[in-house]
Amino acid sequence: MPRMAQFVLALLVGLALLTWAAASVVENTARGWFERDVSSRARLVLVGATHSLANNWYAGPPVLQKQLNDLARDERVMGVLICNADLTAHVSTPEFLEEFGCPVVGSRARVETNPAAVQEWHTVATLPTGRVHVSVMPIESQEQQMGFVVLLHDLSFIERREAQARKFLLIAFGVLAIMAFGVPMFVAKWARYGWSNELRRLMRGGGKQSLEFQPILSDMRELVGRMANDREDAPGQWTAERLKQTLNRHLHGEKIVILANREPYIHQRTADGSIEVQHPASGLVTALEPVMRACSGVWVAHGSGSADRETVDENDHVRVPPGEESYHIRRVWLSEEEQQGYYYGISNEGLWPLCHVAHARPMFRAEDWRQYRAVNQKFADVVCEEVDSKDPIILVQDYHFALAPAMIRKRLPTATVIVFWHIPWPNAGRMGICPWRQELLEGLLGSSIVGFHTQLDCNNFLDSIDRYMETRIDREHNAIVMRGHRTLIRPYPIALEWPVRWVEAAPSPEECRAQVWREFGLKPGAFLGVGVDRLDYTKGIEERLLAVEMLLERHPEFRGKFSFAQLAAPSRTKIERYQDLNELVEKVAARINERFGTPGYQPIILLRSHHEPAAVYRFFRAADVCYVSSLHDGMNLVAKEFVAARTDLKGVLVLSEFTGAARELTEALIVNPYDLEGSSEALAVALTMPLDEQADRMRSMRSLLAQFNVYRWAGKMLVDAARLRNQERVSGRLAARPATGTTL
Numbered sequence: 162m163p164r165m166a167q168f169v170l171a172l173l174v175g176l177a178l179l180t181w182a183a184a185s186v187v188e189n190t191a192r193g194w195f196e197r198d199v200s201s202r203a204r205l206v207l208v209g210a211t212h213s214l215a216n217n218w219y220a221g222p223p224v225l226q227k228q229l230n231d232l233a234r235d236e237r238v239m240g241v242l243i244c245n246a247d248l249t250a251h252v253s254t255p256e257f258l259e260e261f262g263c264p265v266v267g268s269r270a271r272v273e274t275n276p277a278a279v280q281e282w283h284t285v286a287t288l289p290t291g292r293v294h295v296s297v298m299p300i301e302s303q304e305q306q307m308g309f310v311v312l313l314h315d316l317s318f319i320e321r322r323e324a325q326a327r328k329f330l331l332i333a334f335g336v337l338a339i340m341a342f343g344v345p346m347f348v349a350k351w352a353r354y355g356w357s358n359e360l361r362r363l364m365r366g367g368g369k370q371s372l373e374f375q376p377i378l379s380d381m382r383e384l385v386g387r388m389a390n391d392r393e394d395a396p397g398q399w400t401a402e403r404l405k406q407t408l409n410r411h412l413h414g415e416k417i418v419i420l421a422n423r424e425p426y427i428h429q430r431t432a433d434g435s436i437e438v439q440h441p442a443s444g445l446v447t448a449l450e451p452v453m454r455a456c457s458g459v460w461v462a463h464g465s466g467s468a469d470r471e472t473v474d475e476n477d478h479v480r481v482p483p484g485e486e487s488y489h490i491r492r493v494w495l496s497e498e499e500q501q502g503y504y505y506g507i508s509n510e511g512l513w514p515l516c517h518v519a520h521a522r523p524m525f526r527a528e529d530w531r532q533y534r535a536v537n538q539k540f541a542d543v544v545c546e547e548v549d550s551k552d553p554i555i556l557v558q559d560y561h562f563a564l565a566p567a568m569i570r571k572r573l574p575t576a577t578v579i580v581f582w583h584i585p586w587p588n589a590g591r592m593g594i595c596p597w598r599q600e601l602l603e604g605l606l607g608s609s610i611v612g613f614h615t616q617l618d619c620n621n622f623l624d625s626i627d628r629y630m631e632t633r634i635d636r637e638h639n640a641i642v643m644r645g646h647r648t649l650i651r652p653y654p655i656a657l658e659w660p661v662r663w664v665e666a667a668p669s670p671e672e673c674r675a676q677v678w679r680e681f682g683l684k685p686g687a688f689l690g691v692g693v694d695r696l697d698y699t700k701g702i703e704e705r706l707l708a709v710e711m712l713l714e715r716h717p718e719f720r721g722k723f724s725f726a727q728l729a730a731p732s733r734t735k736i737e738r739y740q741d742l743n744e745l746v747e748k749v750a751a752r753i754n755e756r757f758g759t760p761g762y763q764p765i766i767l768l769r770s771h772h773e774p775a776a777v778y779r780f781f782r783a784a785d786v787c788y789v790s791s792l793h794d795g796m797n798l799v800a801k802e803f804v805a806a807r808t809d810l811k812g813v814l815v816l817s818e819f820t821g822a823a824r825e826l827t828e829a830l831i832v833n834p835y836d837l838e839g840s841s842e843a844l845a846v847a848l849t850m851p852l853d854e855q856a857d858r859m860r861s862m863r864s865l866l867a868q869f870n871v872y873r874w875a876g877k878m879l880v881d882a883a884r885l886r887n888q889e890r891v892s893g894r895l896a897a898r899p900a901t902g903t904t905l
């Protein structure tokens with residue numbers, strides 16, 4: 162039975178019982194009252210009448226008759242009878258009821274101690290025609306009883322009144338039943354309407370939140386969050402399309418603005434005067450460019466190419482990717498001084514060595530810091546020009562822009578700013594080296610989310626905040642609350658698009674191998690190792706070459722057979738430490754080549770230039786082993802690219818344990834790059850690994866990369882941001898935030 166019908170039935174039965182009980186109580190009480198009332202009236206009448214009846218006793222029946230007729234004039238008096246002491250009738254009104262004749266009544270009212278006398282007496286008798294009140298009163302004169310008078314009162318009026326009262330009660334309870342059912346229903350409906358309207362308003366983020374809604378809202382938020390999590394975490398491949406759909410669902414197609422130092426397409430003027438488009442050697446660009454293709458929006462970056470100015474419109478915009486234009490680059494121009502202080506100085510001579518444990522001394526110059534701050538402000542202003550709403554989604558990339566989040570938040574208090582820090586975060590003690598650590602941390606806390614590659618980086622960041630800032634750390638939710646503003650700290654291990662478009666466009670692995678073999682004159686049956694990096698001291702290129710040298714030293718069987726191709730894109734060449742590294746790598750390669758090289762055999766093939774992705778992937782697909790020997794690396798996408806390139810399930814990855822990638826690609830041969838013997842042994846193992854083992858390892862790593870691809874990376878981050886926005890809307894924080902106030 163439906164719940165509502167049960168409720169109505171219970172209500173009706175309850176009310177019926179109540180009505181029955183109330184009617185019985187009312188009837189009995191009213192009957193008692195009426196009977197008592199009639200008794201006292203009868204007594205009053207008889208007391209008054211008996212005196213004159215006694216006086217007129219001997220005046221004869223006509224006088225008494227007249228008196229009785231006067232008494233019976235009351236419409237409720239049914240009759241009056243005067244009896245003699247011997248119980249014979251003396252006088253009566255006409256048609257006096259026989260049932261109450263003198264013998265009957267006299268015998269009932271007789272005094273027990275004196276059977277010759279009757280006493281005052283009354284009763285109620287029930288006849289088929291109705292109830293009758295009978296009262297008896299002796300008629301006495303000078304203490305002598307002459308007879309008695311019987312007065313009959315019609316009590317049928319009581320029944321009539323009882324019936325009326327019953328009817329009234331029924332009607333009253335009927336009305337009550339309707340009210341008891343109808344009023345709560347109306348109130349419940351009205352309250353439900355009000356509640357659902359209020360909830361809808363709060364869920365949309367409107368207005369102030371009343372206290373009574375807080376518990377239900379937090380439950381709903383948790384439930385919605387859990388449901389959204391379930392849906393977002395649903396198994397299945399993340400693709401550009403799924404990312405697009407997720408964004409539409411969560412962010413209603415809002416435009417995304419990326420702020421990064423490096424632009425994804427650089428226009429360079431070549432020697433012959435033409436303009437060519439270059440894909441920079443940058444892990445950040447590798448990961449984010451496919452995301453931007455999927456989401457569209459604006460990528461704000463430093464215009465660093467020699468033909469960049471010639472290729473922008475009047476708003477410094479250029480539409481990319483060339484030929485498939487789906488988003489804009491907004492180029493920002495920097496002077497030599499700005500580049501020197503912001504890019505080379507603080508970013509790459511200060512923060513880069515500060516965050517990497519690679520034995521390079523961080524340099525912090527006050528003038529560089531001034532430039533860093535000014536350039537961050539310049540980029541933050543450009544970002545604010547580019548947004549198209551009050552609460553845009555802004556993805557700030559990397560250590561070049563630690564101050565920008567707070568600057569953006571100051572101008573756009575309701576923006577969702579997500580920072581992704583692509584390099585490791587140092588431990589709190591090391592962070593203390595930075596003279597502007599507090600300003601730096603404050604700048605980052607202007608964001609809604611700060612993302613790192615690993616949980617270890619998140620922990621180090623929280624420790625730094627704990628040590629240097631006056632904030633509340635919510636360890637349960639991995640969040641930092643500073644002056645009412647909340648920043649989530651989350652690990653988002655970066656990844657590659659899947660499938661990788663360069664792999665799809667590449668020749669078969671056999672063809673790639675044949676091309677490389679031809680190009681470098683490698684012998685049939687030779688082995689090839691590959692390393693692909695920006696020429697950076699954190700990548701452990703020197704250690705890598707030394708490990709190859711040790712392999713040749715310890716395993717003579719590889720001499721003349723194993724060559725290692727190192728693709729090294731010149732990077733940050735204005736910095737002395739990078740110039741030194743360039744020279745060092747060149748020297749080490751030359752020494753090894755001299756030591757083990759023979760005519761027609763070159764152990765180290767050093768290719769110190771930028772290579773377009775197609776060329777890089779050709780090497781990945783041709784090689785037997787890829788060695789990533791970073792001394793410290795946030796993630797390292799080269800390791801993932803090598804695995805992605807091996808559609809033939811051949812080749813072995815030797816991977817430094819100091820990369821973020823080592824936590825995910827556990828089927829690689831994991832090494833400590835400082836341990837040259839161990840690393841060279843790993844290279845030997847890789848070169849002799851049976852094909853089925855290579856395939857097993859590759860298959861497992863490839864399935865991980867397919868599942869945890871860059872669309873998932875971006876999707877998770879943006880979905881977290883969307884949830885945060887919703888929570889802020891629901892809790893009314895957005896509405897409460899002052900329009901011009903800063904959260905810092």
Ligand code: ADQ
Nearest residue numbers: 442443444447583694695728729730772795796797798799
């Ligand atoms: P990077 O330090 O740039 O990135 P990495 O992740 O290895 O390091 O990415 C390098 C990219 O540049 C790869 O796509 C690679 O193919 C390309 N590349 C390298 N050498 C090249 C060459 N000679 N010619 C052309 N292309 C070359 C930073 C962090 C990393 C983190 C990424 C992404 O230092 O730890 O993985 O960001 O978050």
